[in-house]
Amino acid sequence: MKNKFLLFIAVIVLIGFSTTACGDGGSGGGPLGGDPCASGHDHLESLICRRAGCNHQYALGDRGPGGGFIFYVADSISGRTPFRLYLDADDNTGIIAHYLEAAPSDIGGREWAGRTGDLIPGLSQSSGDQTDWAIGRGRKNTAIIIAYGQNPTNPPSSNTTPFTTPAASACVAPYNAGGSRTDWFLPSKNELDLLELNKAYVGNVGSPGVISYYWSSSQYNSDLVWYQNLSNGGQSDWYKWAPYLVRAIRAF
């Protein structure tokens, strides 16, 4: 009888664990230890953890679910409205997101593209076109860049240099930043600017007094891309073949 009772308890415990499986879990800070989030928080489209009995939310500098550092929080206290995160090249709807997380270190120097002369559709088409600048847009930009490079008919031109996408491709799976997440991407122009603004919470971004050019995923025109000097904050544009630094970010 006692054995049956223990088995009953064991089954209840197992059911309990399976129903609190991690959604957007990871190593985030918060009220762990006996709470429903010991296996990870769930922040899908929510600033505050959605698990019953948990009120966890991330702050700037917290370790994120992907093993990086939180560098942007869109919450009511700051007055920042949540942003739309576009998940792939064809996503025009997006999901609601509140956080940006930066990988703890650079991937390194990578060409944005193996050649110039491609005006990639779906990205900004000129210097003042803000189509691909927004917070929440970098993941879609990255997917568009990679898809363009994988299409052998782009573009049917006299340029015989292959269109490779080293910077964008380095950010996506199988890349991870020490965690299990592989939904990293090359930041958009405005996302990169937030990284500059809050780089103290991430650390290891750029070097004071040293030119530290980082690529964004925002196209300037057929030859140029927006980049930012993360040692002094300035944004400008340069040729796609330059091997500038790449720092992957993710959003949730």
Ligand SMILES: [Zn+2]
């Ligand atoms: Zn959480």
Ligand SMILES: [Zn+2]
């Ligand atoms: Zn939680």
